[in-house]
Amino acid sequence: MHLAFASIINLYFIFYSFQKKEKIIFSTLNIITFAFSFFLILFVNTRLALFNALFGFGLIFFYEIIKKYNFRIVIGILVVLSISLTSIFYVYVQKNPYMKEKYYKVTFAHMDKVGKLDEIENPEAEVYNSFVTRLSIWKSAWELSLNNLPFGVGASDGKPELFKYFRQTNQKFLAKYDFPTHNQYIDYFLKFGILGVLIILMFFYNLAYLGFSTKSPIIISFFFLFFLSNITDDYLIRFDGIAFCGLWISIFGCYWLQRKRLSVNTS
Known part of the structure; x- marks a missing residue:
């Protein structure tokens, strides 16, 4: 990223x-x-x-x-x-x-094994870093999220409840390595329910607004980069992701304010 x-x-x-x-x-x-x-x-x-x-x-x-x-x-x-x-x-x-x-x-190997990774012989060697593993994690997290609507499982119980769900559904490979969600949107859905989804969408709307209102290709590129990156990872619960995003949003916000002040002064 x-x-x-x-x-x-x-x-x-x-x-x-x-x-x-x-x-x-x-x-x-x-x-x-x-x-x-x-x-x-x-x-x-x-x-x-x-x-x-x-x-x-x-x-x-x-x-x-x-x-x-x-x-x-x-x-x-x-x-x-x-x-x-x-x-x-x-x-x-x-x-x-x-x-x-x-x-x-x-x-894209073994895409027919989503949620059934234990059927693969030696999954550690075959699908540890494959997309099918991420899809299997997301599928479990999504199912668990739907079971805990409308408010989710809580901020501190996201990972423990997901790991517990792996074991309840007899997904031995996922349970062995305790894979986290690796998707910020599903992670917030799991933890905070419908409100979590709304909050993260509002967060990205703010970033998109800064880019499109200033017509800055750098800010628009950053919006798409960070928006897409959080599909395959959960950067907003990691220090490096929070610091990276916070730094650039601060800079972009200052740039937006400068542009707005300049347009007011020239009008």
Whole structure:
């Protein structure tokens, strides 16, 4: 998540440096930093981080290039950017062939075993990091949440009740490793019921409002990145996620206030 956002920001700096016609040394440094940050995303090899980065690149390209330049320049920049990203991706995949297996085979393996992971022989080796394991956890957490409507199981009982439910439903693999929810939305639904879902949606609405009202591709990219990242993890109950989000929301909020004050003064 951090690397994806850093890579998105670095791409923005590249376009910004060319728009402002900064010295070639700064533009070159931005290009090198962007290439290195994108390489680190591939090195960490997190699927959602790569998707978030590419989605953010698209938003930056749309807001900073398509809306500001003519068709020929847009196509030229698109070709250069595509070649650069493809080259980095190709070189890394050649050095790390497991990446192809992970994305094409491991990720969506055994999808017919959702909620039935114990039927898989040696699930630790086959599906420990697979999407089917996450879906099985979400399925159990969802069922438990529905059983405890409308107010949930409580803030302190989310994990204990989920682990207990694994054992009650005889899901030995999940119970053995006590997997947490790994989904912020379902986690809040489990803990706080309907109110929890409303609260987290209001939280993300606030972040989306800051981005779309200022028409800032950076803020919009951050909104989508953090919104999607919380589907596969629960960052708002982790210190690193809270600090990361809190820092950037504070910065974005200040930027929104500056824009609003400037519009009032000029009107």
